[in-house]
Amino acid sequence: MALLEIVDIDKAVEGQIILNKINLSVNEGEFFSLLGSSGCGKTTLLRLIAGLDKPSSGEIRLDNKRIDNLPPQHRPTKMVFQKYALFPHMTAIDNVAFGLRLRKLPEAQVREKSMNALDMFGLKNFAGRKPETLSGGQQQRVAVARALVNEPRVLLLDEPLSALDQKMREHMQTELRALQKRLGLTFIYVTHDQEEAMILSDRIGVMNSGRLEQVATPRDLYDDPKTFFVASFVGQMTKLSGQLDGAQGEYFRVALPNGEKIQARKKSELKAGGAIAFVRPEKILVLPSSSPAPADQNVLSGQISQIHFRGDQTELEIDCGLKQKVSAYMMSSDDNFKNGQNVKICFCPTETWLFDEGAT
Numbered sequence: 476m477a478l479l480e481i482v483d484i485d486k487a488v489e490g491q492i493i494l495n496k497i498n499l500s501v502n503e504g505e506f507f508s509l510l511g512s513s514g515c516g517k518t519t520l521l522r523l524i525a526g527l528d529k530p531s532s533g534e535i536r537l538d539n540k541r542i543d544n545l546p547p548q549h550r551p552t553k554m555v556f557q558k559y560a561l562f563p564h565m566t567a568i569d570n571v572a573f574g575l576r577l578r579k580l581p582e583a584q585v586r587e588k589s590m591n592a593l594d595m596f597g598l599k600n601f602a603g604r605k606p607e608t609l610s611g612g613q614q615q616r617v618a619v620a621r622a623l624v625n626e627p628r629v630l631l632l633d634e635p636l637s638a639l640d641q642k643m644r645e646h647m648q649t650e651l652r653a654l655q656k657r658l659g660l661t662f663i664y665v666t667h668d669q670e671e672a673m674i675l676s677d678r679i680g681v682m683n684s685g686r687l688e689q690v691a692t693p694r695d696l697y698d699d700p701k702t703f704f705v706a707s708f709v710g711q712m713t714k715l716s717g718q719l720d721g722a723q724g725e726y727f728r729v730a731l732p733n734g735e736k737i738q739a740r741k742k743s744e745l746k747a748g749g750a751i752a753f754v755r756p757e758k759i760l761v762l763p764s765s766s767p768a769p770a771d772q773n774v775l776s777g778q779i780s781q782i783h784f785r786g787d788q789t790e791l792e793i794d795c796g797l798k799q800k801v802s803a804y805m806m807s808s809d810d811n812f813k814n815g816q817n818v819k820i821c822f823c824p825t826e827t828w829l830f831d832e833g834a835t
Contacts, residue, residue: 478503478661479524479629484533486519493519495685497533501629501663506655508664508672511682512708517665520682521631524663525554537628553622554631558638559614561606568593568602571621592620595654612643619651623658632664636671648674669709673697681705703743703830706753713759713801715752716832719745726824733796737773739829749832758826759803761791764817772821777801779816793820
């Protein structure tokens, strides 16, 4: 059931369009992420929901009631900022208690609620510490505790883990997801990190230049991108540029610059001329050139130019005489290839997506 609805939201600053006709529904109890590169508008959208900025047009509804005309303090949302925004002169417990004191709650109740919130994050013994004496991970937990103690309907998080090192980031991702599930709260999370969005989210909205390109589950985004941008942005892709060379059923033939042809499924309207096919590197099978290729596969000939060991995976870069080298992933335990070796690459037409070259 939709808890939060964003309807035809536009935002422009000095004539520059920041957000363009954003329509989005976020369900109650959902962990929803806004994913995109810097400057795409995701933080602006979060600030509009929080009431820290105003839309140029459109509506924001919670429980089917408009909230875009309410000041921030009267909205049932709380925001956790990228830099945490803790008061440096206050202790951890006083930071957490700040919003409760603004509401004029009895001091005994304020202390009890604040201590319980710190205890939820394992910070009870750090209640009297100031932010400068806490680690980055501890400061982040104080910031989340400060937001949650006010019992918001929606928690807004603006890249809250970006300042942490990789190990602490992974730990806090686990903590945040477990906390969200335990509390059943609605989280809206902004990130530019694809892996983070995939790990944390029930659904993801991919943003590009102020527009929502696609909203879907992590698996659907990865397995079924709807636009050229999403296919390019989410996960790794091998791109094969060529010219349309007719159709066969639901598949289109593409003539590549090296003289070989492949088949791919159409993902956007195609015009006569240039097209770009996408295939995931892990979907590519690499065989010695003397080995027979599986039936009903796209098959290209090439030569291994680089081998990159990545722990449990090995990446092969293969020169097929195209504009770009083809990347293929395989389990490191199966890697018996060498630089300079002639190979065949095989991939299924059903897992090869075709976009019009003009979609770039």
